[in-house]
Amino acid sequence: MxxxxxxxxxxxxxxxxxxxxxxxxxxxxxxxxxxxxxxxxxxxxxxxxxxxxxxxxxxxxxxxxxxxxxxxxxxxxxxxxxxxxxxxxxxxxxxxxxxxxxxxxxxxxxxxxxxxxxxxxxxxxxxxxxxxxxxxxxxxxxxxxxxxxxxxxxxxxxxxxxxxxxxxxxxxxxxxxxxxxxxxxxxxxxxxxxxxAQFVRTPMGQTEADTLAPLLAWASDRLDESLPVERMAREAHMSARTFARRFRDETGTTPLQWVTNQRLALAEEMLENSMLSVEQIAVRVGFGSAAALRHHFSAARGTTPLQYRKTFACVDAVG
Missing domain, CATH: 3.40.50.880 (Class I glutamine amidotransferase (GATase) domain)
Known part of the structure; x- marks a missing residue:
């Protein structure tokens, strides 16, 4: 050349x-x-x-x-x-x-x-x-x-x-x-x-939905809790099958994937703006363990939580 x-x-x-x-x-x-x-x-x-x-x-x-x-x-x-x-x-x-x-x-x-x-x-x-x-x-x-x-x-x-x-x-x-x-x-x-993927910002609470908006807001406030389809369906007063179908129609994704995406978005915010450890963040966003957070974060963002923090953190963080 x-x-x-x-x-x-x-x-x-x-x-x-x-x-x-x-x-x-x-x-x-x-x-x-x-x-x-x-x-x-x-x-x-x-x-x-x-x-x-x-x-x-x-x-x-x-x-x-x-x-x-x-x-x-x-x-x-x-x-x-x-x-x-x-x-x-x-x-x-x-x-x-x-x-x-x-x-x-x-x-x-x-x-x-x-x-x-x-x-x-x-x-x-x-x-x-x-x-x-x-x-x-x-x-x-x-x-x-x-x-x-x-x-x-x-x-x-x-x-x-x-x-x-x-x-x-x-x-x-x-x-x-x-x-x-x-x-x-x-x-x-x-x-x-x-x-x-690590540079694509996923804001919390930005999913549009016709009838499920209250349910999404409810779930967003409980990301640290277990959120199986059955629990969300009960909150929406639907059967699990009807809820899953309605959820995909209105959001374009499954309940499980939506919850995972919301947890990842919240984890990003905490990695950027808090001094919590990766283990603490994993618990607070509902993944339960640092290993689970690393797995989902790497699959979705193409990088690790610690590397993401080094790139985007607004404060000195401990990990």
Missing amino acids: KTVAVVVQDGAEPFGLGSLVEVWGEPYHPDDDNPVFDFRVCTPRPGRVRGSSGFDLHVDLGLDAIDDADLVCFSPRREYDVFDPMVLDAARSAYERGAMVYTHCSGTFMLAEAGLLDGRECTTHWRYGAKLAARYPRVIVRPDVLYVQADNIVTGAGSAASIDASLHLMRQQFGSKVATTTARRIVVPPHRDGGQ
């Missing part, structure tokens, strides 16, 4: 572009002994490129700059669901000639529109995952990971995950030592544990 081209368009997101420059556009430094690339920024119509944050770019190169690039990156833009046919064609051409094709965050919509993600796994910012899957049903969306590589196509999650995806490519092409040195230079971890 010697030549890296980044395509920017009107509405360019500055961090999306900047993160690519940080990894791929760095000049040689003897302390790092880093690889240096023929780094190009190009646009469909050279000249002024409107930015999204109060300042614009001036780009001299047109899309022919990607014709011989080994890595072609498409920087995200604010108008992510409006597509330029020239850019769609450029993405297809780059893929067909075997170049590595990369985008992240909302830029994944462009690759999906170009037809390059049909039958392939990809990711995007967790906020856009459902919309991407609905708009492109042939695309396999994984909204819980930081990046995905499918053949010679790499997609990254939200803004900062562009660095994770780029470091993955750097590691793949040049080895762990070069990727680690690059990460140290830009002061980020060489590899982040977990995925996007």
Whole structure:
């Protein structure tokens, strides 16, 4: 990999572009002994490129700059669901000639529109995952990971995950030592544990329900207690079977899964804002033991309670 081209368009997101420059556009430094690339920024119509944050770019190169690039990156833009046919064609051409094709965050919509993600796994910012899957049903969306590589196509999650995806490519092409040195230079971890799930906030008490809202409020106040379906059904004055069916119709999930999600959301709040131990939090949210909390937390959030606390805690916590 010697030549890296980044395509920017009107509405360019500055961090999306900047993160690519940080990894791929760095000049040689003897302390790092880093690889240096023929780094190009190009646009469909050279000249002024409107930015999204109060300042614009001036780009001299047109899309022919990607014709011989080994890595072609498409920087995200604010108008992510409006597509330029020239850019769609450029993405297809780059893929067909075997170049590595990369985008992240909302830029994944462009690759999906170009037809390059049909039958392939990809990711995007967790906020856009459902919309991407609905708009492109042939695309396999994984909204819980930081990046995905499918053949010679790499997609990254939200803004900062562009660095994770780029470091993955750097590691793949040049080895762990070069990727680690690059990460140290830009002061980020060489590899982040977990995925996007740990960054998706699940507010307490936000479930909408037509007739079960009082029951949900009642259960939310008793998460530290045993809440089997039978108990909640009695509180709602229904049979267990009718209650389970009504619950799924109104909330889109099962009573057990809803209770688990509420307990996880409460555990997140306590990990962020209290000094309670993981064992104490597990009891207070109804999981009963630290082992049970770790199991559910890791399965749902892709990280451990202690690691989550280290990342998001508002106070010094003991664990």
